[in-house]
Amino acid sequence: MSGTECLVDVGLPEPTRGQGLTVTDAVVRYGPMTAVDRVCLEVAPGEIVALLGASGSGKSSLLRAVAGLEPLAGGSVSWDGEDLTAVPVHRRGFVMMFQDGQLFPHLSVAGNVGYALTQLDREARAARVEELLELVGLAGYGPRPVTALSGGQAQRVALARSLAPHPRLLMLDEPLSSLDRGLREHLVGVLENTLRATATPGLYVTHDQDEAFAIADRIAVLDGGRLLQVAAPAQLWAHPASREVAEFLGYGPFLTLDEAAALGWVGREAQAGRPGQPLVAIGPDGLVEDPAGTPVAVTSVRAGRGSYEVGVRLPNGADAELRSSAPPGQTLPIQLRRAGCALVGD
Incomplete structure (x- = not known):
């Protein structure tokens, strides 16, 4: 069929709504x-x-x-x-x-x-x-x-x-x-x-x-x-159901609970009832600049609209990005933002 395919028999009455x-x-x-x-x-x-x-x-x-x-x-x-x-x-x-x-x-x-x-x-x-x-x-x-x-x-x-x-x-x-x-x-x-x-x-x-x-x-x-x-x-x-889903949605990198705790993660209680060793998935706004946070190495800086996209290397060697209001130096103090992260299975 060409165009917007009409797959309905137009002689049908307006349908009633049941279970779908x-x-x-x-x-x-x-x-x-x-x-x-x-x-x-x-x-x-x-x-x-x-x-x-x-x-x-x-x-x-x-x-x-x-x-x-x-x-x-x-x-x-x-x-x-x-x-x-x-x-x-x-x-x-x-x-x-x-x-x-x-x-x-x-x-x-x-x-x-x-x-x-x-x-x-x-x-x-x-x-x-x-x-x-x-x-x-x-x-x-x-x-x-x-x-x-x-x-x-x-x-x-x-x-x-x-x-x-x-x-x-x-x-x-x-x-x-x-x-x-x-x-x-x-x-x-x-x-x-x-x-x-x-x-x-x-x-x-x-x-x-x-x-x-x-x-x-x-x-x-x-x-x-x-x-x-x-x-x-x-x-x-x-609450992505798996690491596969989280990666598709744009989460990453993934940290162990100990690695996340070193960056200020306080969500260990969320592990209760979960099998295995859950990972903390960092979302697009899961890292924030914080003067009291952990200093990490800056790997790249890109100017954006009113802010800077900053690439950083986390203590476990993983690369991540966050926004900064000013161009950083060689290091940047950061912290995990719990609302911007998710806990997923390993």
């Missing part, structure tokens, strides 16, 4: 390669779940399997308890939106948004189109040619078109990756507000952590086809 999407032990294979490896996931009614991972992590393959565009080699996909394995793509009631909306150039904005609404009479179709254009911030744009739209406007039209047939689930595959960062940040808010306003659950694929943390109720981190952790954004950031 359940993915159980999903496996997707391409020949000998396993792209999705026994993933279990749920999306509750009205919930937005982000699939977050690097290129090749399996997030898009999982999304396509949910849509029915990729066959499952194992496991199941269900909606409200109904197994969808044998249900054709167009009868699942889902819609997929890609990074390039590929709007139909011969149709106006209104023509694109109302494309999947042929079962409605003209008056009802026009009302639905107007309602959606207002939701995405494009009220009055209906008569315009889509060829006159900016990239951000085109994606808003693609979003409105995706929502027009009342999908049970909206699946978004890197919908903003082709746009510049400032526009992406704005449109993440538009996407979230629109999904919330329409009570449409979303499965949102992205490699951009800022997008995932901004839009999602829960984030599922994938790597090599495996699901590493699913958690609310604040929980995921504060």
Whole structure:
């Protein structure tokens, strides 16, 4: 299918909200390669779940399997308890939106948004189109040619078109990756507000952590086809389930409790109940300059906007970075900031 793929049968009525999407032990294979490896996931009614991972992590393959565009080699996909394995793509009631909306150039904005609404009479179709254009911030744009739209406007039209047939689930595959960062940040808010306003659950694929943390109720981190952790954004950031997850999120270096204690770490009580020897993962703001802290060698200095990015070598030989308000000398006194660190398994 071209454009924003409409995977929903437009003859379906507006869906009722039940228990939502359940993915159980999903496996997707391409020949000998396993792209999705026994993933279990749920999306509750009205919930937005982000699939977050690097290129090749399996997030898009999982999304396509949910849509029915990729066959499952194992496991199941269900909606409200109904197994969808044998249900054709167009009868699942889902819609997929890609990074390039590929709007139909011969149709106006209104023509694109109302494309999947042929079962409605003209008056009802026009009302639905107007309602959606207002939701995405494009009220009055209906008569315009889509060829006159900016990239951000085109994606808003693609979003409105995706929502027009009342999908049970909206699946978004890197919908903003082709746009510049400032526009992406704005449109993440538009996407979230629109999904919330329409009570449409979303499965949102992205490699951009800022997008995932901004839009999602829960984030599922994938790597090599495996699901590493699913958690609310604040929980995921504060308590990564493993060193692998912490490294993906940008934590590092990692210190033993003794090494961390030498830099002012006072979180030993957090070890209670944890097996093995936990490590202290230093986050991007986990080190701070402190006159009473431990002096460490400065390895690099880069001028930034109103501050300096300072590279330092920690007592255990690991390299780290922090911000300084003034250019440092050969050494810099530092301390660990507990709120900027996390405790993970070794």
